[in-house]
Amino acid sequence: xxxxxxxxxxxxxxxxxxxxxxxxxxxxxxxxxxxxxxxxxxxxxxxxxxxxxxxxxxxxxxxxxxxxxxxxxxxxxxxxxxxxxxxxxxxxxxxxxxxxxxxxxxxxxxxxxxxxxxxxxxxxxxxxxxxxxxxxxxxxxxxxxxxxxxxxxxxxxxxxxxxxxxxxxxxxxxxxxxxxxxxxxxxxxxxxxxxxxxxxxxxxxxxxxxxxxxxxxxxxxxxxxxxxxxxxxxxxxxxxxxxxxxxxxxxxxxxxxxxxxxxxxxxxxxxxxxxxxxxxxxxxxxxxxxxxxxxxxxxxxxxxxxxxxxxxxxxxxxxxxxxxxxxxxxxxxxxxxxxxxxxxxxxxxxxxxxxxxxxxxxxxxxxxxxxxxxxxxxxxxxxxxxxxxxxxxxxxxxxxxxxxxxxxxxxxxxxxxxxxxxxxxxxxxxxxxxxxxxxxxxxxxxxxxxxxxxxxxxxxxxxxxxxxxxxxxxxxxxxxxxxxxxxxxxxxxxxxxxxxxxxxxxxxxxxxxxxxxxxxxxxxxxxxxxxxx
Amino acid sequence: xxxxxxxxxxxxxxxxxxxxxxxxxxxxxxxxxxxxxxxxxxxxxxxxxxxxxxxxxxxxxxxxxxxxxxxxxxxxxxxxxxxxxxxxxxxxxxxxxxxxxxxxxxxxxxxxxxxxxxxxxxxxxxxxxxxxxxxxxxxxxxxxxxxxxxxxxxxxxxxxxxxxxxxxxxxxxxxxxxxxxxxxxxxxxxxxxxxxxxxxxxxxxxxxxxxxxxxxxxxxxxxxxxxxxxxxxxxxxxxxxxxxxxxxxxxxxxxxxxxxxxxxxxxxxxxxxxxxxxxxxxxxxxxxxxxxxxxxxxxxxxxxxxxxxxxxxxxxxxxxxxxxxxxxxxxxxxxxxxxxxxxxxxxxxxxxx
Numbered sequence: 001x002x003x004x005x006x007x008x009x010x011x012x013x014x015x016x017x018x019x020x021x022x023x024x025x026x027x028x029x030x031x032x033x034x035x036x037x038x039x040x041x042x043x044x045x046x047x048x049x050x051x052x053x054x055x056x057x058x059x060x061x062x063x064x065x066x067x068x069x070x071x072x073x074x075x076x077x078x079x080x081x082x083x084x085x086x087x088x089x090x091x092x093x094x095x096x097x098x099x100x101x102x103x104x105x106x107x108x109x110x111x112x113x114x115x116x117x118x119x120x121x122x123x124x125x126x127x128x129x130x131x132x133x134x135x136x137x138x139x140x141x142x143x144x145x146x147x148x149x150x151x152x153x154x155x156x157x158x159x160x161x162x163x164x165x166x167x168x169x170x171x172x173x174x175x176x177x178x179x180x181x182x183x184x185x186x187x188x189x190x191x192x193x194x195x196x197x198x199x200x201x202x203x204x205x206x207x208x209x210x211x212x213x214x215x216x217x218x219x220x221x222x223x224x225x226x227x228x229x230x231x232x233x234x235x236x237x238x239x240x241x242x243x244x245x246x247x248x249x250x251x252x253x254x255x256x257x258x259x260x261x262x263x264x265x266x267x268x269x270x271x272x273x274x275x276x277x278x279x280x281x282x283x284x285x286x287x288x289x290x291x292x293x294x295x296x297x298x299x300x301x302x303x304x305x306x307x308x309x310x311x312x313x314x315x316x317x318x319x320x321x322x323x324x325x326x327x328x329x330x331x332x333x334x335x336x337x338x339x340x341x342x343x344x345x346x347x348x349x350x351x352x353x354x355x356x357x358x359x360x361x362x363x364x365x366x367x368x369x370x371x372x373x374x375x376x377x378x379x380x381x382x383x384x385x386x387x388x389x390x391x392x393x394x395x396x397x398x399x400x401x402x403x404x405x406x407x408x409x410x411x412x413x414x415x416x417x418x419x420x421x422x423x424x425x426x427x428x429x430x431x432x433x434x435x436x437x438x439x440x441x442x443x444x445x446x447x448x449x450x451x452x453x454x455x456x457x458x459x460x461x462x463x464x465x466x467x468x469x470x471x472x473x474x475x476x477x478x479x480x481x482x483x484x485x486x487x488x489x490x491x492x493x494x495x496x497x498x499x500x501x502x503x504x505x506x507x508x509x510x511x512x513x514x515x516x517x518x519x520x521x522x523x524x525x526x527x528x529x530x531x532x533x
Numbered sequence: 534x535x536x537x538x539x540x541x542x543x544x545x546x547x548x549x550x551x552x553x554x555x556x557x558x559x560x561x562x563x564x565x566x567x568x569x570x571x572x573x574x575x576x577x578x579x580x581x582x583x584x585x586x587x588x589x590x591x592x593x594x595x596x597x598x599x600x601x602x603x604x605x606x607x608x609x610x611x612x613x614x615x616x617x618x619x620x621x622x623x624x625x626x627x628x629x630x631x632x633x634x635x636x637x638x639x640x641x642x643x644x645x646x647x648x649x650x651x652x653x654x655x656x657x658x659x660x661x662x663x664x665x666x667x668x669x670x671x672x673x674x675x676x677x678x679x680x681x682x683x684x685x686x687x688x689x690x691x692x693x694x695x696x697x698x699x700x701x702x703x704x705x706x707x708x709x710x711x712x713x714x715x716x717x718x719x720x721x722x723x724x725x726x727x728x729x730x731x732x733x734x735x736x737x738x739x740x741x742x743x744x745x746x747x748x749x750x751x752x753x754x755x756x757x758x759x760x761x762x763x764x765x766x767x768x769x770x771x772x773x774x775x776x777x778x779x780x781x782x783x784x785x786x787x788x789x790x791x792x793x794x795x796x797x798x799x800x801x802x803x804x805x806x807x808x809x810x811x812x813x814x815x816x817x818x819x820x821x822x823x824x825x826x827x828x829x830x831x832x833x834x835x836x837x838x839x840x841x842x843x844x845x846x847x848x849x850x851x852x853x854x855x856x857x858x859x860x861x862x863x864x865x866x867x868x869x870x871x872x873x874x875x876x877x878x879x880x881x882x883x884x885x886x
Contacts, residue, residue, distance in 0.1 A: 050884045117760040139745065220745060222886060230886070233612040234712015235877065236639070388619055395623045478612070482578050482625055483604035493585060493607070497752045 015363075018355050021348050022367035025410050028385035029249070029373040035242035043239050051227065055244070059223040059251070062144060063206045069149035070205045074156025075198060077298060079186075082164040085280040086291040092299065093161075097154050097522050099302040101514035103471040103488065104151045105214025106507040109495040110306040111138045111147050112218065144221040150302040151215075152208055156201035163197035164190075203259045210251060211378050213474045214488075218495055224248045225378040229474055232380055245381040252376035307511060313504030322502050326485075331509055334486045337401060337476075338469035341408035342462045345416050348409060349461065353420040358429065371417065374410035379474035383407050387479060399481050407475040412468045416461035423457020463517045470510055487513075576602040577817045580617070582610025582631040582714070583804060584750070591833045595824045601817045610636045610714050617645050617809070627812040628821060630672075632804045633714035634662075635721070635869030637669035642870060646807040651819060657826040657844045662803050664867060671803035671866070672825050673834040674841035674856075675769045677719045678799065679788040680755055685764040693791045694723065694800070695731070697765065698738025707746040707754045707766035708739055711877075711885040715769060719800045720880060721872035722864045726797035729879070736883035747886045752776075759783045769802075774839035774852050789859045798860040802869075803843065804834075 080086070081093040099107075114121050115138045125135040137143055171193065175185045191198075216226045224244055231241040283291065317323055349371070356368040374382055386407050390398045397403050427450060435445040451458075473488050480489065487506040494503035581588050585607040592603045606613075610631040617624055617640065629645070631637055640646055646668035654663070654670055662671030679691055685705075691697065697706055709716045724732040746763055748754050754766035755776050761784070773787040791797050806825060808818045824830045831842040841849050841856055849856055864872075 046878075046881055050881055051886075117757075117762045217749065220747060220749075227886075230710060230712045232615075233609040234710070234717075236611065236615065236874070238615070387616070391619055391621070391623060398620070398623055399625050477608070480606075482580075482606040496750055497584065497586070498756045 014351055014355060018351050018364065018367050021352055022370040025348075025413065026370040026373040027389060028382045028410055029377050031385040031389060032242050032245050032377065032381055033249075035239060036246040039239040039243055044243055047240060047243060052247075055222060055224050055227050056247070058221065059210060059225075059248075062141070062148070062221070062223060063209050065141070065145045066148045066152065066209045067202050067206050069145060070153040070156045071198065071202050073149060073153040073298065074201060075160050075191075075194070077153070077295060078157050078160035078164055080291050080295060082161055083280055084287070084291055085282050086288040086295075088292070088295075089280065092295040094522060095299050095303070096157055096295065097518065098299070098515075099151050100154045100467070101511045101518050102151060102303060102306060103214065103491075103507070103510060104148060104208075104212055105218055105473065105488075105492060105495065106310070106510070107151050107302070107306055108138070108144075108147050108215040108218040109491075109500070109503060109507075110309055111143070113500055114138075114305075114309075115143065139219050139221070141221070144216065144219050147215060147219065148209055148212070150298075152205045153298075153302070155204040155208070156198060159197040159201040160194055163194050167193055199259060203255070206255060207252065207375075210248065210255075213379060214471075214492060218492075224251070225380070225474075228378055229380045232384060232478075238384060241381065241384070245378055248378055248381075249376045256376075307508075310504045310508040310511065313501045314508050317501045317505050320501070323505055327505065327509075330485055330487050330490055330506060331513070333484055334470055334488070334510070335513065337404060337408070337486060338466045340401075341405045341412070341469045342416075342465040344405055345409045345413045345465050346420070346458060346462050349413055349416050349420050350424075350458075353417055353424050357421070357424045368417075368421075372414045375412075375414035377411070379407075379411060379472065380478060382410050383475035383478040386410070401481055401484065404476065404479045404481070407479055408465075408469045408472060411472070411475065412465045415468055416465045419457045419461040419464060420454075421457075423454040423460075427453045460521060463521045467514055467517050467521075470514060575814070575817075576604050577628070577814050577821060578604045578606070578626050579821075580606050580608070580613045580626045580629045582608065582613050582629075582633070582636065584752070587838050588630060590837055591825070591830065594833060595821055595830075598824065599817075599820055601820065603821075609712070611712065614640050614643075614645075618643055622811050624809060624811065626809050627814050627818050628806055628808050630804070630806045631714070632675075632802075633718055633869070634669075634671065634803050634805060634866035635718050635873050636714055637805050637807055638664065638867050638870035639873070640807060641666075641668045645809060647810045647812065647815075649808060649819070649822070651823060653823045654826050657828075657831070659843065659845065662805075662843050662866065664807075669805050669807035670822060670826065671805040671843050673804050673831075673838065674801060674843055675715075675771060675804065676789065676799045676801055676841075676861070677715055677767060678770045678773070679765055679790050680758050680768050680773045680785055681765045681788055682758050682761055682763070683784045683786050685761060688786070688788050691765065691788060691790065692793050693796060694719075694767065695727070695735050696790075697742065697767065698735045700738070700742070702742045702765065704742070704744060705764040706739075706742045707748060707757045707763045708743045708885075709751065709754065709767065710747050710749055711880050713749075715802055716767075717873055717876055717880065718802050718869050719767075721869055721876040722800045722862050723797070724876055724879065725864045725868070725872060726862060732879060733883060736880060736885060740883055740885050755785065759785045770853070771839040774850065777852065778839065789854060791862070792859055796860075798862040801861040801866075803866060804840070 077096055081089055081096070113119050115135060116122065117134070121135055126133060138147060167190070171189055172185055175189045176182070180188065210223070211225055212223075213225050213229055216223050217229070224247060228241050228244045228248070231244060232238060235241075314323075352368055352371055356364045377385075386403060387398070390403050397406075431449055431453070432445045435449045436442075440448060471488055473492055476486050476489050477492070480486070485493075487510050490506040491503050491510070494506075579588075579592060585605070588607070589605060592605060595601070596603050606626070608616075610633055613629060613631070614636050617626065617629065620626075629637075629640060631640075641664050646664075648664075648666040648668040649670075650667060654667065658670055658672075662674070663669065677694075679694065679697070681688065681691070711717075720732060720736065723735065727735075746757065748757070751768040751772040754768050755772045757763050758766045759776060759780075770787055773785060776783055776785065789799050791799055806822060808815070808822065812818050826844065828844060828847055831844040831847040834840045835842045835847060835850055839850050839853060841853070
């Protein structure tokens with residue numbers, strides 16, 4: 001009785017806080033919708049006549065091709081490292097996560113050099129196939145597809161791998177004992193069981209591709225997001241940019257809805273009984289070699305070779321004296337911004353996720369979904385909306401890092417919520433109440449019971465957002481305070497002028513700074529898997 | 534979406550570890566909040582739409598000479614004008630430097646600039662390169678020219694920019710994107726000189742010939758021509774000469790178009806500067822303008838950037854064709870602003886990216 005009264009009183013201000021947070025985070029989307037819907041219909045007409053069919057087709061087909069390629073790569077690699085035994089299996093198992101530390105625009109600029117005219121690959125190709133012939137250009141549909149897929153397949157790989165490890169192997173054994181062949185077993189038993197995880201991974205990839213700005217701008221491939229940025233930076237009004245962004249939002253919402261629908265239809269439960277961990281199958285010599293070649297070459301193409309090249313260029317830059325004291329500043333700015341953004345997002349996300357879980361009223365659910373608004377808005381547009389709103393409402397914040405931090409929070413909080421939400425869901429209120437009856441006060445129960453229990457989700461959320469913020473490009477380009485550059489901005493500025501060596505050092509720094517965060521995330525994932533099995 | 538496994542630690546409750554982390558986390562936040570850089574009061578804030586490496590050395594020289602601290606924000610010209618318009622009186626900027634006279638005139642029309650009367654400026658910069666009320670001042674001249682690969686293309690093949698719409702250049706030409714200020718200025722001049730229909734035909738041809746070779750930066754176009762990916766490109770002249778100064782063996786050369794009898798002349802634009810209306814550092818801003826228009830500043834634009842200095846007594850780089858050896862198109866620079874919007878429509882209708 002006392003507990004429930006207290007809880008009721010304790011939550012009231014929290015309710016206000018949560019509504020406030022949700023309102024703040026959905027403002028940019030509302031503003032852009034308003035701008036687009038009040039735009040002159042002539043703008044809609046002209047865009048439709050001249051650019052839209054091409055942009056929609058480019059965006060759609062790229063999302064599909066990258067989705068398919070990451071599906072094939074991610075699932076087959078996860079299968080290889082969990083079910084088959086071959087040399088270095090354990091090493092490849094974690095090495096294949098490393099591309100997550102490599103921003104797509106870095107991979108894009110490395111491949112523009114490698115595959116571009118007179119690049120090493122091009123020269124090698126001409127030596128074999130004769131002068132005047134060219135291997136496929138990175139500035140093409142397939143070039144962009146490959147670059148994007150090499151960078152994003154770990155999403156699919158990670159989720160599929162986890163699912164494979166926590167899957168009961170007896171399902172497969174039953175199938176095998178019924179006389180179904182291994183390949184058929186994979187298609188008819190394993191794959192359907194993996195479907196929810198694979199869908200989750202592929203949809204992450206698709207959303208990533210649709211909202212990417214850096215790689216497509218360096219590879220000159222026209223997608224909606226890139227077109228939005230061009231409209232904003234090349235024209236004297238933002239109306240057309242708003243119209244294009246609203247189309248992107250619609251694209252994302254349709255995608256979200258269909259993804260949810262598919263996922264809801266494919267839930268599988270282990271309904272008790274015994275659970276056994278699969279043992280990796282031994283392979284023939286040829287099989288071992290084949291598995292080794294596939295994993296090693298994927299790793300080299302997505303991380304090994306680019307990282308090596310960045311190191312090599314960085315030493316060049318160092319010798320040419322291109323690295324000056326400003327680099328310490330850029331690095332510090334990057335850590336400062338990403339750290340502050342991730343911390344603020346966690347702090348803002350907790351009450352929203354907490355209320356939506358503990359008091360699942362319609363209001364709290366609306367608030368939860370409203371905080372997802374920023375994720376569907378492309379980076380440049382969220383930045384623009386914040387710029388205009390800040391000047392109109394809180395001019396003091398304009399031109400400071402705080403506005404940039406807000407932009408990051410708006411854009412990446414949903415990524416964090418994906419970890420916070422389930423973490424909080426797993427703590428039943430009973431535990432807290434038990435602690436209270438055993439003599440803890442509210443703070444004590446929170447400190448000694450709730451926080452330790454949600455700690456894992458908390459750290460995962462922070463780390464994921466930190467990783468994303470470090471790579472963020474368009475919002476930083478548009479909102480950074482004067483004299484305040486981040487490593488990502490430096491990479492883009494130098495790489496877009498084809499200055500390979502100058503861009504290498506900041507790019508390498510982003511990768512190096514991402515590694516500890518990635519290690520933390522992956523170690524947690526690995527450990528939990530052991531516990532779960 | 535992103536679901537790493539979040540099984541709460543099963544070893545139960547570990548208050549000491551989490552308390553430790555919470556303290557660390559809160560400490561980190563406090564630290565970060567306290568060290569956000571604050572703007573020093575006496576620094577001059579420059580918004581620049583020019584490539585950073587073209588303007589930073591000059592600003593560094595100014596800083597060394599006067600001791601005035603300069604903070605530079607490099608970005609796109611149009612984006613910065615948009616931004617200044619939104620920022621209004623709240624802008625931290627003291628001066629705006631752009632790569633295009635049309636944008637400067639547009640900023641003047643928006644009332645962003647503070648008209649200035651400086652004797653130095655009147656002496657150094659001819660009046661056709663300034664706003665009527667001196668609210669913006671041209672600093673260096675640049676010509677929109679054709680760069681070609683000397684191994685693939687003979688200069689006789691092209692006399693006019695309009696030739697590049699000829700289907701024979703399909704797949705062999707690189708162009709700037711539709712958001713580029715000099716493309717917009719260049720098309721404005723062509724439209725003023727040649728009329729609506731010829732310009733539309735030119736744009737459609739350009740679009741077909743360029744395909745996906747549409748670039749954000751002139752340096753990328755020069756790079757593509759120099760590697761032989763394409764035979765020709767349209768860029769500002771100094772990118773070609775800068776590249777040649779770095780790599781004298783690069784197989785590229787600049788071609789001054791539209792010099793034929795009765796031709797419209799080469800398309801000229803200027804990079805320039807304006808002092809923002811609400812600046813709190815008027816004296817420093819004036820010093821910067823004076824530094825840039827004086828002979829020393831103009832020499833830097835000429836030597837480092839290979840642009841044409843506007844100061845009549847400063848020589849252009851000897852590698853460049855002498856300024857009196859070719860004709861420029863006769864469209865006043867200040868008109869570029871009013872021509873821009875209709876030009877933009879034309880560019881978009883043609884479907885250029």
